[in-house]
């Protein structure tokens with residue numbers, strides 16, 4: 001067995017409940033495969049502001065820095081919803097985590113599960129067979145450029161350097177080698193200079209992967225094609241702001257946000273996070289769907305090189321879907337509690 | 351009758367064919383209502399580059415400046431598709447028109463026509479009854495900020511001034527007064543300073559319209575809601591780049607781009623344009639759908655204060671849909687030619 005340090009950042013809303021279920025699953029994996037997972041818990045988001053005035057306390061950042069990987073629940077609380085100008089806000093914790101830890105690539109697979117296709121807002125023939133992954137640049141662009149006010153206005157600077165484009169482009173092309181060998185670069189190269197830079201660099205890098213087809217698409221067109229013809233996409237590569245929009249758009253086509261995991265990787269540690277939010281209305285009710293967090297834990301296992309372990313977790317999730325051992329959001333009947341679903345999956349593995 | 355100067359910029363691909371049909375319809379309106387429309391034609395886009403080396407020749411700009419309003423077909427040619435870094439490109443003509451003429455508000459209504467709902471990629475219950483309009487800021491933001499290269503990178507600056515936000519916000523709130531009294535501001539105020547400026551200004555302006563409800567939504571969430579629950583939206587107000595993405599996304603939910611018009615208005619003249627592109631594969635085949643351009647002409651008539659005339663045009667379009675006098679893209683059978691559809695609508699009015 002191996003020994004790994006795993007950070008746990010449950011965060012706000014349903015975060016603690018879904019992270020608790022993923023923990024059960026990780027414990028079952030450790031037990032079954034003889035690994036040792038050392039966990040360290042830290043506050044982040046609104047709960048961290050409440051406890052210490054800081055959405056990302058130093059203690060939490062240190063846990064992450066020292067981890068081989070960490071799981072992140074969700075952040076956000078309604079009390080911050082109406083004032084995006086507030087000095088201290090939960091999402092600053094997330095942005096600072098990304099930047100401080102150099103988590104430059106956000107990886108978001110979107111798979112349409114056959115058994116959930118009836119829940120998709122799209123017609124079945126559009127969404128059946130969708131299997132794509134977004135590689136979103138996460139530490140550059142307009143998110144982290146200089147920003148401020150002038151006498152009568154405001155500004156945000158979007159900048160990209162070659163190396164920032166290159167490193168995530170390589171990840172996307174490498175991923176494409178194990179998939180259907182196609183990368184779609186999403187940009188706005190007919191208007192933006194940063195997008196022209198992306199296109200140049202990515203076209204250069206594509207030469208190093210002669211078996212991969214590179215397809216370039218303007219972001220407005222991509223927003224249309226994602227609805228009109230989502231099967232067009234396999235690996236999507238894009239900058240930070242476009243990735244935020246396109247990956248969220250993609251996330252609803254499968255029918256349930258409750259199943260979508262994500263990874264944010266850098267050169268050192270990596271973060272794994274369900275893409276749903278803190279969903280405060282559901283907090284404390286034992287109704288939150290833990291599957292996206294459990295699948296995020298599976299991505300974490302893959303990242304740690306524990307590939308068979310990840311397969312076990314995914315198989316267990318598929319079993320829970322097959323027999324209907326799922327929470328109410330996925331169920332035609334009453335639905336099971338968050339904890340029951342987690343127990344079932346952990347038991348499948350044990 | 352009134353006298354109006356109308357610019358005609360057919361542009362590329364199917365542009366000339368669809369503009370020709372809108373011209374027939376405008377002629378029928380002039381005849382029936384005793385108006386005089388003086389037309390002036392100018393080149394724009396790829397055809398203008400071919401003819402003069404300039405995507406927006408001075409002659410064309412002058413026609414637009416002197417017009418009460420002008421109709422724009424489409425621009426773009428496949429020979430420019432693979433090189434968004436080319437020095438001279440068709441879309442520069444469009445961007446320069448917007449900027450030179452101060453066309454600061456792009457207005458894009460999206461209506462789901464009952465008879466076309468079967469063509470929507472979305473399930474019927476999602477899209478039935480959708481009736482929204484996007485107010486996109488068109489002469490500011492990252493499109494027109496400083497842009498360039500550094501030694502190892504590139505940058506684009508996004509800036510907004512108060513007056514740029516205020517003037518389009520007023521248009522959006524005024525539009526909401528004639529609709530269901532709700533404005534959704536789409537921004538990214540949890541990350542961008544320009545978005546925080548938008549939220550502050552728009553919240554201030556909302557006070558002047560106490561009967562209108564203002565709802566603020568992050569752009570990533572808006573991209574999801576547009577698929578998940580498009581009926582949530584009525585008037586959408588947003589900045590240039592987000593408007594580009596969200597309005598294109600919205601345009602596919604109704605089932606056909608071939609019916610969607612747009613207006614780009616400023617303090618002086620205004621431009622009217624189908625939202626579909628130049629669709630070069632269809633050019634010269636008499637199969638292009640002229641309805642979006644004809645409905646753009648209807649928006650033009652409204653803008654010129656010819657409200658009853660606009661209603662006549664819309665009624666005629668509805669008749670053509672009802673009896674199936676439509677081009678092949680909308681038809682279960684063979685479909686009629688572009689010219690036949692235009693003739694039918696002109697005849698309805700005459």
Ligand SMILES: CC(C)[C@H](C(=O)O)[C@@H](O)C(=O)O
Nearest residue numbers: 091092094095244540541570
């Ligand atoms: C909370 C917010 C800052 C964040 C982002 O825009 O990156 C979120 O939308 C996401 O995609 O993880």
Ligand SMILES: CC(C)[C@H](C(=O)O)[C@@H](O)C(=O)O
Nearest residue numbers: 190191220441442444445594
């Ligand atoms: C052609 C391009 C510059 C343009 C834009 O991005 O504004 C187009 O996409 C549009 O929306 O009219």
